[in-house]
Amino acid sequence: MTGDLQFRWELGGAGWASCRIADGAGEYRANVGYCTDALADLLYAVVGLYGDATVQRVSFDLEPVELRWLFQRRELDVALAMYEFPDGATSWGSPDETGGTLAWSSSSPRGVLGHVVMEAAESVLREHGEDGYREKWMLHPFPVAALQDLRRLHQRDDGCRHERCRGGFEG
Numbered sequence: 001m002t003g004d005l006q007f008r009w010e011l012g013g014a015g016w017a018s019c020r021i022a023d024g025a026g027e028y029r030a031n032v033g034y035c036t037d038a039l040a041d042l043l044y045a046v047v048g049l050y051g052d053a054t055v056q057r058v059s060f061d062l063e064p065v066e067l068r069w070l071f072q073r074r075e076l077d078v079a080l081a082m083y084e085f086p087d088g089a090t091s092w093g094s095p096d097e098t099g100g101t102l103a104w105s106s107s108s109p110r111g112v113l114g115h116v117v118m119e120a121a122e123s124v125l126r127e128h129g130e131d132g133y134r135e136k137w138m139l140h141p142f143p144v145a146a147l148q149d150l151r152r153l154h155q156r157d158d159g160c161r162h163e164r165c166r167g168g169f170e171g
């Protein structure tokens with residue numbers, strides 16, 4: 001298991017965002033296009049790890065590369081593998097084993113993953129607000145409901161020791 005998982009999401013110019021994930025062993029960065037509702041999809045994938053599902057997938061459009069996140073939960077740990085497919089137009093929906101290159105992988109407790117993804121989304125909202133987000137991401141509004149779901153499940157189920165996660169967080 002690697003520690004110190006970090007995740008950042010920053011809106012760039014109109015219609016793209018930069019995404020960075022890192023742990024003690026390395027980092028991965030990507031510029032994500034707005035053809036999919038990428039941040040919402042990612043939040044919902046992480047939310048899914050709090051239910052019965054043990055596997056969640058999200059695909060980002062890196063124009064033309066497809067970046068596919070594969071989350072596999074085992075008990076309370078989550079292994080994340082990120083694959084790049086050179087031609088997103090043909091790879092979308094294909095099996096992970098076919099034609100993808102493993103670009104990054106890491107494993108962490110679900111509580112750590114949930115916390116850093118929640119915080120990254122909150123910091124986007126703090127910085128831009130819902131209106132500012134919509135202006136930059138254009139095709140999709142800020143995923144308020146997905147963030148609320150993740151916050152609620154993380155604070156309920158993960159026993160997170162961050163100060164702001166203990167005893168519930170208002171607002």
Ligand SMILES: [Zn+2]
Pocket residue numbers: 115154160161162165
């Ligand atoms: Zn937390």
